[in-house]
Amino acid sequence: MTRIPTALWMTLAATMGVTPALASSTDWFETQGGRIRLVTSGGPDAQGRIAGVLDIALDPGWKTYWRDPGDSGVPPSLNISESSSNIASAELAFPAPQRHDDGYSKWAGYDHSVSLPVTFTLTSPGQAAMIDADIFLGICETVCIPVQAQLLLDPAIDPDNAADAALVSQAVNALPAPARPDFGAAIVSTDDNRLVIEAKLPEGAASADFFIVGAEGYSFGTPERIGSDGRILFSVEILNRPKDIPAQGGLHYTLVTSSGSVSGTLPYL
Known part of the structure; x- marks a missing residue:
């Protein structure tokens, strides 16, 4: 294209x-x-x-x-x-x-x-x-x-x-449901260039993809799924980040699976 x-x-x-x-x-x-x-x-x-x-x-x-x-x-x-x-x-x-x-x-x-x-x-x-x-x-x-x-x-x-x-x-x-503890995403590690997200999926979900929204000076590369001891992890390159962490709000995400989708926010980093 x-x-x-x-x-x-x-x-x-x-x-x-x-x-x-x-x-x-x-x-x-x-x-x-x-x-x-x-x-x-x-x-x-x-x-x-x-x-x-x-x-x-x-x-x-x-x-x-x-x-x-x-x-x-x-x-x-x-x-x-x-x-x-x-x-x-x-x-x-x-x-x-x-x-x-x-x-x-x-x-x-x-x-x-x-x-x-x-x-x-x-x-x-x-x-x-x-x-x-x-x-x-x-x-x-x-x-x-x-x-x-x-x-x-x-x-x-x-x-x-x-x-x-x-x-x-x-x-x-048709909108994603709100994220919840057993179906959602959380940051498990981060450095200056990358963050790692762990996804929690509903029972029976056969596939998963993670989407994150850049805003307030943040932008990200395409999340890539990585494997680690049965956990569902996504590695996300940080392309840009602001000098100062925003005081309010968070990074919006959507987690899409074969069993439905949810949206939520992650803390600014």
């Missing part, structure tokens, strides 16, 4: 467009290799949050990226533009990815259509809102196509649409 250098993605956006704010979901935005739309469902909850999805429909043979694709590629992003009203933030969530090796590099993503849950938080709960979202993502076949679109919607127009509610519910249910 031919890759476009990251620095060129924004200037080489293949397609741009705006969909009108006529409903609580946008029309499909068509692009080479697939199409995208934004969907919301239901009114805001007690905390002023509205549930939705970034719906990515891929043509056969096309792929898209996970939240941290690896050493090349750009993860899907959704940013709220200044023309939105009463929207404080938007946060994407990601189902478990797959590991891909195209002969050029190993990367994390999806080789099928995928719906990414998104949570919109209102600035003032109880007040009307309008969502104007700038979307940027890459989809790939033999070459990678950067896709940029502006999607507009009014979440109050049709909040009880049954099809939209089913899509949002299905996407949320």
Whole structure:
């Protein structure tokens, strides 16, 4: 698969467009290799949050990226533009990815259509809102196509649409479960250049892969599984790390097995 250098993605956006704010979901935005739309469902909850999805429909043979694709590629992003009203933030969530090796590099993503849950938080709960979202993502076949679109919607127009509610519910249910002591990951050793992760798997799991997200100045190589006395270990190269350890948060990870997947955080190092 031919890759476009990251620095060129924004200037080489293949397609741009705006969909009108006529409903609580946008029309499909068509692009080479697939199409995208934004969907919301239901009114805001007690905390002023509205549930939705970034719906990515891929043509056969096309792929898209996970939240941290690896050493090349750009993860899907959704940013709220200044023309939105009463929207404080938007946060994407990601189902478990797959590991891909195209002969050029190993990367994390999806080789099928995928719906990414998104949570919109209102600035003032109880007040009307309008969502104007700038979307940027890459989809790939033999070459990678950067896709940029502006999607507009009014979440109050049709909040009880049954099809939209089913899509949002299905996407949320497809997310990895929270990690737990008997199914999750922990750091067992680290030095300046590498960390070793031990994975705990559910009984009967026949395979496992580990994905870690670089953020706050951290970036990582592709985790490689290593064997040690029956333990399930992954060696991860540390490519970059900040001078100072962040005071809050942690390193997000997803552990994918044949018996399901979980996500959690590891302490900064």
